[in-house]
Amino acid sequence: MQVYSIFLTLAGSIIALAFAGLTARKVLKFDRGNDLMKKISDSVKSGANAYLKRQYTVVLVFFAVMFIILSAMSITGLLTPFVPFAFVTGGFFSGLSGFVGMKIATSANARTANACIDGLNKGLRVAFSAGSVMGFTVVGLGLFDISLWFILLKFAFKLTPDAITAAMLTFGMGASSMALFARVGGGIFTKAADVGADLVGKVEAGIPEDDPRNPAVIADNVGDNVGDVAGMGADLYESYVGSVISSMALGVAAFKGSVYGAISVPLLIATAGILCSIIGTFLVRTRENASQKDLLKSLSRGTNFSAVMIAIISFPIVYFCLDGFKTIGIYFAILAGLIAGVLIGRSTEYFTSDSYSPTKKLAQKSETGSATIIIGGLGLGMLSTALPIVIVAACILIAFFVSGGKGNSNLGLYGIALSAVGMLSTLGITLATDAYGPVADNAGGIAEMAGLDKSVRERTDALDSLGNTTAATGKGFAIGSAALTALALMASYINKVKEISPDANTVFDLMSPTVLVGLFIGTCLPFIFAALTMDSVGKAAQSVVVEVRRQFRHIVGLMEGKADADYATCVDLCTKASLREMVLPTVVAIITPILTGIILGYQGVVGMLAGATSCGFLLAIFMSNSGGAWDNAKKYIESGVHGGKGSDQHKGAVVGDTVGDPFKDTSGPSINILIKLLSMVSIVFAAVVVKYHIL
């Protein structure tokens, strides 16, 4: 019976996609404003298209090569024949999530700006609706992909539950690879454009920010969509799918008798989460002369309602799918994940918002120059890792033990995986509150460039500023769920090894030198990855600088506003640079687990995964929070304290903000994906490693 719950999930995914579609239609009905606004918005849109065209070429080549490799492995019997296809669909849907998100975001920016002419509430509706399209596309496509494969493998190929989940686990690698491309590429793009535009436009040519004469200004606006929208979408698509599938796989291992019940739990929670999120979106609206606090309350109303709803609904799901009160502890694992997500978000907010003392104190350090604000920001970011680590540690322990991990460790691991599902269950709406920020940001740029009334810019600023706070919460979810999902995938990897080689040693003793060396290497990876991505931003920005300088010199009448800048070339350049630069980090992320496995064996791989997960989690939080705090410290100073805009203190804070750019928008978030991709690659290549390894 329980096996048919998959059709509920399929239905839920279709509802989510339909809701996204309806919401998109609603957004598109709004007016795009005057001709200038349309022109600017079109430039951003065509820039985004230029990026997508180039990106898909690179990605296509990569996927083709991987498809051939995986097919060859299938033929030699190292993989099941489904893997190459699963790999491709995972990548396709992940890419599609980013694509749809970016499309709607670039369509909504001018509409948001125009709606803000009428009032704040209308502006919020447009921007938030655009965010919702993104949010529900991600969860809808995720569950759609999962249900289709499940139905195909179960009812067409009639595989056993073990075989189904084993095959499905591998399509995560496609999603992860695509997500890494989107996040790293997008992250490099947005920061290269940002830095390039600032360095030549603001510093050398002396024209203000968002000035249409700056050839890189459109690239900068494209970057917001490419990095913050598409990157975030692909990232969370992959966490979402990864957490659901790994729970399914661990459920099969934990419940030998009633596997379909165990499989149903994550599926039904995700499905219920979609419905709760949809209802939640209807609660997001505000009064006309709303303060920022009101705006935040309005958004919180939606997300809190969804969270409470799912907390209630999960209880009967666990009760009926599993063994009633005997296994009800698992419900509390889900609850722990839900609460942990919220708490990590709060902790991020505390450390990065200028409403609290850490960022205020950081702003004060600008009084003694840029060096002290840099040291202060690095210290703040490092210190801010303590709370999330305690929260996640508590979540892991609670989830493991309440689920009955003491007697049966598979049950405990199932609980940990479900805590990630719980954390991500309301992703539809949490992602909406997150993705609407860049839309409001773009709208502000358009309002500025189109010379709209000052009150419009004030309204978009109010929306944007709120977006920073919700983005902080969103990042908390992304990082926390990445860590828990990575742990679940690690457990799935071990089960995979056991499946391939039943007499494998699946105790991973920290005192074994291969495990230990794996741990060292894994701990090192996030550092290397962060270094490579930061370096890439630098190089890509350099090439933008050269191009912008060239245009200023060679396009006659550009500075006088008589000739148009060649925006497309800048966008294309950013695209090329970012796609070129992201190859090395991606290769490192894919090759290292394979190499580690071949040298150290699967014992070393588990050590590596543990090291990368724990260190990556910390480094991601450190970099995101340092970057966020610098950004907000700068904005805080711009609000008039410590000398205000233009003062020496402000210049110091700008240095901090610039350092923070690649921290928070490129390296930090990419590490989330890195730690999951490492597990995914390990799972796909498990058979190779078990068969061929040196130590």
Added chain:
Amino acid sequence: MQVYSIFLTLAGSIIALAFAGLTARKVLKFDRGNDLMKKISDSVKSGANAYLKRQYTVVLVFFAVMFIILSAMSITGLLTPFVPFAFVTGGFFSGLSGFVGMKIATSANARTANACIDGLNKGLRVAFSAGSVMGFTVVGLGLFDISLWFILLKFAFKLTPDAITAAMLTFGMGASSMALFARVGGGIFTKAADVGADLVGKVEAGIPEDDPRNPAVIADNVGDNVGDVAGMGADLYESYVGSVISSMALGVAAFKGSVYGAISVPLLIATAGILCSIIGTFLVRTRENASQKDLLKSLSRGTNFSAVMIAIISFPIVYFCLDGFKTIGIYFAILAGLIAGVLIGRSTEYFTSDSYSPTKKLAQKSETGSATIIIGGLGLGMLSTALPIVIVAACILIAFFVSGGKGNSNLGLYGIALSAVGMLSTLGITLATDAYGPVADNAGGIAEMAGLDKSVRERTDALDSLGNTTAATGKGFAIGSAALTALALMASYINKVKEISPDANTVFDLMSPTVLVGLFIGTCLPFIFAALTMDSVGKAAQSVVVEVRRQFRHIVGLMEGKADADYATCVDLCTKASLREMVLPTVVAIITPILTGIILGYQGVVGMLAGATSCGFLLAIFMSNSGGAWDNAKKYIESGVHGGKGSDQHKGAVVGDTVGDPFKDTSGPSINILIKLLSMVSIVFAAVVVKYHIL
């Protein structure tokens, strides 16, 4: 028979101390120069004394409290009665190492400056001799402490080998605590003085560096001795002693039959290392008009000779102490450690010296401002972790497997511990080449302040610049040996747990939630520790700024050179601030392993130690190398490239250097000690944790 080799070690330690004493006498025979030089040198010396006075007061209180706690634990049977006393002697000798090093360094600075009047070779002899005093005091006191305790426990108390090594392991905690005080306190002192002196003196008052009118100038010079000399000495004392003792303990576990042979190997290698190092020091001399290359060659001749000698002598030691050719693999473990130490040093040099492309490229980033040089430096430091991690990983694997770890893991762990002993065996001379740098640095300051001929300053600069390179190598040894020693201590901790509770589960499965959560917490600790120490530097510097401003305002005639600045107050202030600020980090380092143990049990403690060791190793390298590269990039620019001194590029590089100061001189090196102290505390409190824990 073999048990009597301890008397050879005792003799070796006495030879080392005698050699240090004779060298000190030789140094003191040189002339201190003219009256002004004497006056300046006396100020530095009295400043150092002021620091010591205050430091020992704090340390005394800490040790008294700990002595009472440990005594109480002894009485209740949780510890053997030797522990409180061993704790105190460990701390005493570690402190004495730092004290002697600082005394000789502050006595040699003016003498080096004066010797440089006669020529470069004479200057090198004085500075290097002062470094040698420090180096041989550290190894001499270390082996002296070890031999005395061994003789006492073996021949007076007639304990078994197990009991002897178990008791001796605990005195490492005293040494570690003292080292942490010295490193953190010294690190905060030196950077607070440095930053304070610069901010008010150079920036506000507009007087040059090393100007005697600056009330903080002496504190700055004291800081070099306090941070770089005393801190480094206490750090390496503790690594040295820790690696020898943990090898002895692991040898007892590995060789049930011929324990005294296994105990003798580390003792005899350390003893032979002293003799090789002494001979090596006689090879350090140079021609009069030597280039920097010649100088480096001269130092390398000494260290290389010692290393080759010890590589040869270790062979018969292993052959005769153990089972001939049957266990000769262990010799290669020692060799691996020796080579790994050299390679890590080379890697550090490559990433931080301006002779190679990374630092040159970093300097070039100053062209686009301070933000890009900061991002570049952070990226460089992160990337520079890759090579050391591969080197240490290879060393661990080689040491483990060649020692026969595959059949008997205790043998493999013994091999890993001995690789640390191999790495540190020539510490006498490597520390000498390291500790002479700050002496030359101080000599340069005195030459400047006393207005000596320009050629003198050029000579001290040549010595100082070389000191930066050897310091890089020294840091490589310190970090590499800290990681290996920490692993050996981790193994010793597990043996300790087994000894306390023979049926303890001594498999530490990464998939056990307590181990995993311990790992997460351990990974977090170095981040927290780095954040706290960076924050402390900021706060302490702030109080120096206030005091210097006060003196400029209130001491009539100071700016005109008619009245003396009140140096002692500044020194006292730095001392107070640094000692106050170091309490929190130290408390965190001591409390965390105990708390972790009580909540998660000994399984969690091992997870924590593994996480802290791997992440701490990386963070220490990252921070040291970023700091070193920024420092040298600034010096490279000062040599005339990229605009040279005073240009905007130079200003950008100065920001990088200032950020790098706490990185490389406070936080980075302190982490070395942190990871060892965590293990030491865990070992001492093992009985408590095994008896009382929640999970």
